[in-house]
Amino acid sequence: MNTENVDVLVIGAGPAGTVAAAIIHKAGYNVKIVEKQQFPRFVIGESLLPRCMEALEEAGFLEAVKAKGFQEKFGAKFVKNGKICDYIFADQYTPGWNWTWQVPRGEFDKTLADTVAQMGVPVSYQTTVTAIEFNGSDSITTIEDSAGNKRQVAARFIVDGSGYGRVIPKLFNLDRPSNLVPRKALFAHTVDNKRSLDDEPNRITIIVHAYGVWVWVIPFSNGVTSLGFVSEPDFFKQYEGSGEAQLRALIAAEPYLANRFKDVEMVFEPKVLESWSGTTEKFYGDGFVLTGNVTEFLDPVFSSGVTLATVSSQLAAKGVIRKLQGENFDWEEEYTKPMMQGVNTFRSYVMAWYEGTLDTIFFADNQQPGIKSKICSVLAGYVWDTTNPYVKDHATALHKLAHIIGLRDSLAAK
Numbered sequence: 118m119n120t121e122n123v124d125v126l127v128i129g130a131g132p133a134g135t136v137a138a139a140i141i142h143k144a145g146y147n148v149k150i151v152e153k154q155q156f157p158r159f160v161i162g163e164s165l166l167p168r169c170m171e172a173l174e175e176a177g178f179l180e181a182v183k184a185k186g187f188q189e190k191f192g193a194k195f196v197k198n199g200k201i202c203d204y205i206f207a208d209q210y211t212p213g214w215n216w217t218w219q220v221p222r223g224e225f226d227k228t229l230a231d232t233v234a235q236m237g238v239p240v241s242y243q244t245t246v247t248a249i250e251f252n253g254s255d256s257i258t259t260i261e262d263s264a265g266n267k268r269q270v271a272a273r274f275i276v277d278g279s280g281y282g283r284v285i286p287k288l289f290n291l292d293r294p295s296n297l298v299p300r301k302a303l304f305a306h307t308v309d310n311k312r313s314l315d316d317e318p319n320r321i322t323i324i325v326h327a328y329g330v331w332v333w334v335i336p337f338s339n340g341v342t343s344l345g346f347v348s349e350p351d352f353f354k355q356y357e358g359s360g361e362a363q364l365r366a367l368i369a370a371e372p373y374l375a376n377r378f379k380d381v382e383m384v385f386e387p388k389v390l391e392s393w394s395g396t397t398e399k400f401y402g403d404g405f406v407l408t409g410n411v412t413e414f415l416d417p418v419f420s421s422g423v424t425l426a427t428v429s430s431q432l433a434a435k436g437v438i439r440k441l442q443g444e445n446f447d448w449e450e451e452y453t454k455p456m457m458q459g460v461n462t463f464r465s466y467v468m469a470w471y472e473g474t475l476d477t478i479f480f481a482d483n484q485q486p487g488i489k490s491k492i493c494s495v496l497a498g499y500v501w502d503t504t505n506p507y508v509k510d511h512a513t514a515l516h517k518l519a520h521i522i523g524l525r526d527s528l529a530a531k
């Protein structure tokens with residue numbers, strides 16, 4: 118079998134893989150990406166957070182993405198029973214980016230992959246990793262192309278950015294269940310011809326449809342809008358027929374959507390995803406690091422996926438470079454702990470969302486701007502700023518705030 122030698126083999130050409138590859142390549146190393154699919158390919162995860170712009174910038178991707186003219190995103194709008202809660206990233210507490218994009222991921226991911234290829238990183242599409250053997254930190258990976266031809270890649274280090282493929286966790290039995298309840302999404306891309314019926318037609322909107330059930334509306338600059346319902350799987354059982362019939366019934370049942378999306382043309386038969394949350398026993402090992410969705414994926418509600426993917430790769434790339442330079446890098450202290458700080462902050466917000474705690478906060482009357490700006494920073498992806506009490510004390514701060522709002526409102530009602 119042919120064997121190719123590289124410094125770093127990156128598995129997956131999604132945001133995690135391409136960001137890691139670009140940063141390591143820029144440090145002067147020989148990097149190769151293997152990607153199972155042909156790009157552009159469909160993947161969900163279309164709303165970005167401002168914090169990911171820092172990672173895209175460091176990777177050298179920003180100009181190429183800007184040139185695509187994707188829909189800019191300046192905040193997030195939550196709606197419940199007609200009441201609106203608006204977060205504007207420019208008002209956030211943590212200094213940083215105050216805008217980002219809403220992107221059809223096929224085109225966005227292809228832009229990142231084409232850009233990293235132009236930098237000089239070869240991307241082998243339709244090439245799947247089927248086996249890896251480690252000898253200390255060196256490895257031999259078996260890859261297979263779509264014609265069934267097998268080759269080997271000898272690498273000094275592997276970055277696994279294989280997303281839902283979870284290559285290393287599956288090969289080495291590292292997969293672990295999430296502590297989050299399994300949920301399901303039913304979604305489609307729609308030809309949003311009646312966008313102008315909305316006051317803010319191009320804004321991302323998250324609608325609370327019922328307790329534990331929410332909807333994403335993510336307009337793209339090409340006139341298509343992504344629309345998806347998320348809930349525990351049992352909720353969907355009351356809807357019968359094809360995915361399209363179910364999605365149309367759901368749209369008709371949500372007053373905020375009914376006018377704009379009634380009879381809307383769907384670009385593809387609605388898709389279903391479920392039980393997406395998962396984690397791994399460890400994020401690194403001798404000769405490899407996991408980044409992006411392979412580490413831990415929580416939930417779509419706060420659009421944290423691509424941000425955690427790109428930030429983990431930004432950080433992991435630095436560790437890989439230091440290891441290749443023969444320096445020490447403490448993966449536990451310098452990679453896993455900071456990543457878990459971010460993941461666990463989002464986890465508290467996801468749990469508070471499904472419990473209804475965040476409804477109390479988001480839709481409260483007379484909100485204090487000083488508190489709102491701190492929560493806004495979390496929603497912008499700045500989940501590593503521990504000067505923000507809504508990051509540092511993420512496990513308790515939201516419950517305390519909701520409790521105070523509840524007391525205040527019950528006193529006012531007397």
Ligand SMILES: Cc1cc2nc3c(=O)[nH]c(=O)nc-3n(C[C@H](O)[C@H](O)[C@H](O)COP(=O)(O)OP(=O)(O)OC[C@H]3O[C@@H](n4cnc5c(N)ncnc54)[C@H](O)[C@@H]3O)c2cc1C
Nearest residue numbers: 129131132133153162164246279280282409410417422423
């Ligand atoms: C319903 C839902 C909605 C979501 N909405 C959002 C959102 O609005 N915003 C957001 O930021 N995130 C969202 N996400 C999360 C988002 O999908 C992921 O977090 C994000 O795509 C992770 O990027 P990644 O680079 O880690 O993985 P991916 O984008 O999945 O890329 C991994 C790549 O690895 C390749 N691969 C897999 N196996 C192999 C193999 N054996 N060999 C070679 N290549 C392989 C795959 O083909 C793929 O291209 C959502 C998730 C769900 C389930």
